Amino acid sequence: MSALRLMVGLGNPGPEYEQTRHNAGFWFVNRVAHAHGGSWHRESRFHGDVARISLPSGDLWLLKPSTFMNESGRAVAAMARFYQMVPSEILLVHDELDLEPGVVKLKKAGGSAGHNGLKDTTAALGSPDYWRMRVGIGHPGERLPVADYVLRRATRDEQESIDTALDRAEEVFPLIGAGEMNAALLKLHTAN
Numbered sequence: 001m002s003a004l005r006l007m008v009g010l011g012n013p014g015p016e017y018e019q020t021r022h023n024a025g026f027w028f029v030n031r032v033a034h035a036h037g038g039s040w041h042r043e044s045r046f047h048g049d050v051a052r053i054s055l056p057s058g059d060l061w062l063l064k065p066s067t068f069m070n071e072s073g074r075a076v077a078a079m080a081r082f083y084q085m086v087p088s089e090i091l092l093v094h095d096e097l098d099l100e101p102g103v104v105k106l107k108k109a110g111g112s113a114g115h116n117g118l119k120d121t122t123a124a125l126g127s128p129d130y131w132r133m134r135v136g137i138g139h140p141g142e143r144l145p146v147a148d149y150v151l152r153r154a155t156r157d158e159q160e161s162i163d164t165a166l167d168r169a170e171e172v173f174p175l176i177g178a179g180e181m182n183a184a185l186l187k188l189h190t191a192n
Helices: 021-035 069-082 116-125 146-150 156-177 181-191
Strands: 006-009 041-043 048-055 058-065 090-096 104-108 131-136
Touching (some): 006 021, 021 048, 021 058, 021 090, 021 131, 021 146, 058 069, 069 116, 090 116, 104 156, 104 181, 156 181
Antiparallel strands (some): 041 048, 104 131
């Protein structure tokens, strides 16, 4: 596997969304940028905020689309086209309703499971063959519509669990950055 060239955190821009469950992808790429000396700047041609970090395997671009979740693909595809990246060199980090808070999993390709950010990215790239880091946020069950749930803050206990999962993801990030995705997957899934 070639080294990862682009890691995209999915979320919604603006302070009113910053702490909501749907922004778990933003939370992780912010951590990675901070840990590796990356600084964010607005890049209108890529429809988002961009940072670049240097890793032993080469440079890795980080992207936070400013298009809102449902149009994330526009930002991802613009950057992928400009830098001639193939889907297997791209990792999307996103919130996942089907995993409990505290669980984080890696997978390559697959469907969108109703996640509009993934759906739009797959359509824009013309392929589902990119990597995904799925950050568990839990499911609201029957009492609350999904849209309301993902756009609200997690409870304190849920947030602590999510933060712990993001800590584990950060621990395996050197493997991810080097493109050793199967090793990262094994280590991450063993920790869950």
